[in-house]
Amino acid sequence: MPAKNEPIWIARDLAKCSGCRKCEIACSLFHEKCIWPDASRVRVFMLVPGLEFPHLCAQCEDYPCVESCPTKALSVSKKTGAVLVDNKTCIACGQCIGACPGRVPHMHPREKRIIICDLCNGNPQCVKVCQEGSWNVLKTVKRGDEPYRLYARKPDETTRDLAAKIYGEAGGEYLC
Amino acid sequence: MLKGYAGKFLDVDLSSQAIKETRFSDEILRDYLGGRGLATKILWDRLGPKWETVDPLGPENILLLLTGPLTGYYPGGRTCVSGKSPQSNGVVGSTLSGEFGVELRCAGYDGIIVTGESEKPVYLFLKDSDVELRDAGEVWGKDGKQTVSMLTKECRGLLNTRYKKYGEWKEPAMLYVGPAGENKVRTAVVGSKWAHAAGYGGYGAVMGSKKLKAVVAKGTGPLPEVADVRRVKRLIDTVCNGIYEGELWRRWGTGAGGYNFGNKSSSEPIRNWQEEWHDEKSYGVDKFENRLWMKPYWGDFGCPTTCLKLAVVKSGQFKGAISDNPDYEMQAYLGPNLGIFSPEENVFLSSLIDDLGLCGIQTGNVMGFAAELYQNGILTKDDFEGLEPKWGDAEAFATLAEKIAYREGMGNTLAEGTYRAALAIGKRKNIDLLPYAIQAKGISIGAHGIRSGQDFPDIISYACSVQCGDHTSLASLPLDGGGEVMGIFSDSGVFCSFNGFGVSRRIRFDFYKAVTGENLTRKEWAFNRGLRILQLQRIMLLLGGPDLKWNPKIHDDNPPRFYEPLPNGPYKGKTADRAAVEEYKNRYYRAVGWDRNGIPTAKILKKLGLREVEKALERISYD
Numbered sequence: 020m021p022a023k024n025e026p027i028w029i030a031r032d033l034a035k036c037s038g039c040r041k042c043e044i045a046c047s048l049f050h051e052k053c054i055w056p057d058a059s060r061v062r063v064f065m066l067v068p069g070l071e072f073p074h075l076c077a078q079c080e081d082y083p084c085v086e087s088c089p090t091k092a093l094s095v096s097k098k099t100g101a102v103l104v105d106n107k108t109c110i111a112c113g114q115c116i117g118a119c120p121g122r123v124p125h126m127h128p129r130e131k132r133i134i135i136c137d138l139c140n141g142n143p144q145c146v147k148v149c150q151e152g153s154w155n156v157l158k159t160v161k162r163g164d165e166p167y168r169l170y171a172r173k174p175d176e177t178t179r180d181l182a183a184k185i186y187g188e189a190g191g192e193y194l195c
Numbered sequence: 196m197l198k199g200y201a202g203k204f205l206d207v208d209l210s211s212q213a214i215k216e217t218r219f220s221d222e223i224l225r226d227y228l229g230g231r232g233l234a235t236k237i238l239w240d241r242l243g244p245k246w247e248t249v250d251p252l253g254p255e256n257i258l259l260l261l262t263g264p265l266t267g268y269y270p271g272g273r274t275c276v277s278g279k280s281p282q283s284n285g286v287v288g289s290t291l292s293g294e295f296g297v298e299l300r301c302a303g304y305d306g307i308i309v310t311g312e313s314e315k316p317v318y319l320f321l322k323d324s325d326v327e328l329r330d331a332g333e334v335w336g337k338d339g340k341q342t343v344s345m346l347t348k349e350c351r352g353l354l355n356t357r358y359k360k361y362g363e364w365k366e367p368a369m370l371y372v373g374p375a376g377e378n379k380v381r382t383a384v385v386g387s388k389w390a391h392a393a394g395y396g397g398y399g400a401v402m403g404s405k406k407l408k409a410v411v412a413k414g415t416g417p418l419p420e421v422a423d424v425r426r427v428k429r430l431i432d433t434v435c436n437g438i439y440e441g442e443l444w445r446r447w448g449t450g451a452g453g454y455n456f457g458n459k460s461s462s463e464p465i466r467n468w469q470e471e472w473h474d475e476k477s478y479g480v481d482k483f484e485n486r487l488w489m490k491p492y493w494g495d496f497g498c499p500t501t502c503l504k505l506a507v508v509k510s511g512q513f514k515g516a517i518s519d520n521p522d523y524e525m526q527a528y529l530g531p532n533l534g535i536f537s538p539e540e541n542v543f544l545s546s547l548i549d550d551l552g553l554c555g556i557q558t559g560n561v562m563g564f565a566a567e568l569y570q571n572g573i574l575t576k577d578d579f580e581g582l583e584p585k586w587g588d589a590e591a592f593a594t595l596a597e598k599i600a601y602r603e604g605m606g607n608t609l610a611e612g613t614y615r616a617a618l619a620i621g622k623r624k625n626i627d628l629l630p631y632a633i634q635a636k637g638i639s640i641g642a643h644g645i646r647s648g649q650d651f652p653d654i655i656s657y658a659c660s661v662q663c664g665d666h667t668s669l670a671s672l673p674l675d676g677g678g679e680v681m682g683i684f685s686d687s688g689v690f691c692s693f694n695g696f697g698v699s700r701r702i703r704f705d706f707y708k709a710v711t712g713e714n715l716t717r718k719e720w721a722f723n724r725g726l727r728i729l730q731l732q733r734i735m736l737l738l739g740g741p742d743l744k745w746n747p748k749i750h751d752d753n754p755p756r757f758y759e760p761l762p763n764g765p766y767k768g769k770t771a772d773r774a775a776v777e778e779y780k781n782r783y784y785r786a787v788g789w790d791r792n793g794i795p796t797a798k799i800l801k802k803l804g805l806r807e808v809e810k811a812l813e814r815i816s817y818d
Contacts, residue, residue: 037492037501040294041435044497047417048428054267055417056301056496057365065294066347066366068388069493069505069517074363116362125362128415152439152499154492174363185489186507189515193340195348 026100026162028078029136029143031170033177034184036156038063038071042145049144057128060136061145064174067193070181073145073156076102076123076136079168084135087118093135100162101138109133121171197221198422199264199710200229201305205326207319209405210254210311214326217308225713229263229305230275231288232687232728237308238279238286239731239808247740247814251281251397252379252404254312260370260385260410261306262296263689267418268427269706270434271498271691272297274370276393278401281381282557282612283637284743285736287396287662288686292495293387295368296689301414309405316377318409320350322357322367323416331408338550339373339386340517342409346371350411367413373552375600376403380610382557382599386549388495390503390519394554395638395665397612422712430706435499437698444696445492448502451480452523452642453530453541461764462644464532466570466586467563468633468756471644472764475536483520483538493519500694506542513543513589521545521555524666527642528559533566534586547593551600560639561613562595565605567631573624580604613639615743630755634664636736636745641666645757647766654771655779658751661732667692672779672786675721683725727803729787730795734808737794737815746817747793751780 021027043059051058061075078100085093085102092108093115095101111131115124124135136143149157172180175194182190196202206217219233227233241257242249249255259277266272274296280287299306302323309319316335317328334345347366354364368387375383376399383399384392393399421427438445454475457463461472487506494501503519521529521541529544530536548555566584568574576583582598582605584591598606609616613634621628633640635657643650643666645657656669660679668686671678685692688707695703700717707715715724739745757771784791788799800809 035490035492037490037494037498039492039494039498039501040496041499044431048424051417053417053420053424056297057415058417062365064363064365065388066351068343068390069490069507111360113360113362122363126360152435152501154501174365185505186517187509189517193344195344195351 021159021161023141024098026098027138027141027159028100028162028167029075029138029146030158030160031073032156033072034181035154036063036072037154038065039152039154041148041152042073042157045144045148049139058134060134062125064178066174066178066195067182070178070185072177072181074121074123074174074177075145077121077167077170078102078162079120079171080166081168083118083120084115084124087114089114096138099138099141102135103137104133104135106132119171120168122173123171197224197264198712199268199419200224201300201303201419203304205304205307205321207307207309207328208311209309209313209317209407212328214328226724227728228687229266230261230290230687230689231277231683233261233306234259234275234277234288235286235728235731235735238277239735242279243735243811246279246735246738249279250741251279251284252400254405256401256404258309258398258401258405258407259306260309261689262300263687264710265688265690265706266296267300267497268421268431268710269688269690269694269703270431270438271500271694272496273689273691274299275686275689276385276398277396278398280396280398281400282397283663283736284739285661286732287665288683289393289396289398290686290689291385291387291391291393292691293368293391294496295370295387295412297418297496298368298412298414300418301416302412303414303416307410309407312404313406316406316408318346318407318411320353320411322354322413334408335377336374339371339389339552340550342371342373343369343389346409346411350413354413364413367411369409369411371409372399372402373550373600375552376400377408378600378602378610379404380553380600380602381612381615382554382561382610383552384554386552389517390549392549392554394556395662395667397554397557399552421710423709426709427706430702430709434694434698434702438499438694438696441697444500444502444693447480448504448520449523450483450504450520450526453526454479456523456527456643456650457531460649461647461761461766462650463527464563464633464642464644466534467532467567467631468644469567470762471646472761472766473531473536478530478536478538487538487542498691498694502693508539508542511539513539516543516546518542518545518549524642525555528556528563532559532563532642533592535589537589540589544589544593544596547596551596553596553600556641557612557639558596558599560633561599561609561616562592564613564616564631564633565595565609568620568628573626573628574620578605612637633754633756635660635754636663636750637743638663638665640664640754645753646761646770648769649766653779654753654776655783658753658776659780659783661729661736670783672783674726674786675717680721680725680729683728684720687728723803726787727805730800730803730805731808733789733795734811734815738811744817751793
């Protein structure tokens, strides 16, 4: 476990995802005080059954989303390394979605603002429930000098990779 | 208004293509909850007066896709599918896992009521309160996997085009039918996520008869507001922590059953229940696990157990086959029941059955029935148009399953399910074939035998169940124990009863209170509300029609085979004792308030506030 007050990263082992979506439940309970899958900062995609995986901010080392924001609503937390959204400044223009290599940010379903993982101020709730159930898809690690940006991938791209890994040759025909 | 409900239901008439919203009073929701209970109430109110004449596969029938107040909250969300069953002619609450119920509730609906019949194939697509019927011409005829791919692409495309600024849309959830449902096969399922199915009841045929290929739902709101969210959160943790303590279901799901129920409890259907014991280590769970499971855990929204395992055949003759574990029922009915003891062949057949939109239990049962008739020479190669359904021949059974799904040749008769097929072939051959039909009141029996006395069903469980052969709705005493009335609670709250293992029995009622704000005790449920639903189901089952009616004196019984001694294994010679069955049955009748003939008494109906139902008793008649 990383020390307190030290930048972290959520390591991810996508092929192991059970599709239980407890990460979505934990995230929305923490941030929205209710169960709200579409307002969760981590979202489990299942474009093909059996190929479920959590889609969440990869905290790219160059933070292209922060760069792209015209109102400077996005900033990087010095404490955790997370991208923080200033809800008052955000105008829901969606520039950050286009700037993200994985198109990870999405709009809040009811309010005019973007949603991005804030690492729960250093104690990610999604990781907690994933570990409690020993699925261990998500794990909190110390942030280092690694190519995290590689993990910012569009859902369709990740699905294609997982299809090859899990279904092999047959995987291609189920992609949509 | 009661908490925990979205408060609205969609009422879709396919004949006129009219879509409106319907609400139910708090009183009805308090008494009937949702899912199976509410389905029973809706069907009684709308079709009760003419029940006997309603053709389950005609436009008069109603297809219900219902959630309950606990859907999405109690860990392991499900959806309940119901209507007048083309198998039993009664009401079955048939539940399946997946995200559909959660999406529906997040869209603002507790359920969908589908009436009428469309002229052309359609599917229903809803994004929150934007609801539309769309042409399903291109996807009609497609198998399960193709349907999921095509409609996921189409509907996600619609979302991405219509709501461009949102970001990446997740896939909507989907219920669908395969070719078997389209062809009104009575053993057809309503499916989801390739490998999930609401099988018991045969509602795939009902959905197909309405030319409704699929229902696709995307909800962007939160789950309906609860009475006490902090308490709900604590209860979720309590259930999950209890489940995490257990090892069996998490590690193997029911996937160890294919070997265990045969070997240890001697209660597995083998060659159409001619035997119930085997020691085929080739069928051990380790073989499934080490050769086929690509995911150690696979599950659905909120589930701590994730009892499914993703099985993929990566090489050899059956390369490309994909299924869940398979779970025990599929392992048994598409394995030993057909004389098959190879994991790869079992996954191949499960994958095919899912693709065709067939129920593995009902179809595996009717194929076993047909194979035994072939074994005995009652049916010949000519009867099967050249096919030879020999025990253990996976490819022959694959061909037979296809013939059933497309209603070709002998498949057309078997597509009626075991009981109706036994009557039809018996008539043709002038021989009583019911001794070969392992079913109860039109519904084939789940893969848990009663002869050894080692498995969980009691000797009257299938005989007296209002859902007949359904192994998830078993009659037993005491009423407030683990029997049918308590099963009605999970089917009506609509959550997975599997997440009740390792958890105190009162937790589900604590959950109900935290979600709805209403007190409910186990006793109140067992002897009042749940029992009321049971009576309504019983009455509609006995009214039956139009093609078949049940006389409890004859049909509240086990299949004849269960009175034959087990031929081998550690429980060799054991059988269901007829006197014990009669004695238990009479005790059960008394406990639920049925007379000696198995008919609900006026007294119990009055006590449960079902006086208006009393009149229907006069309509229960036998030829």
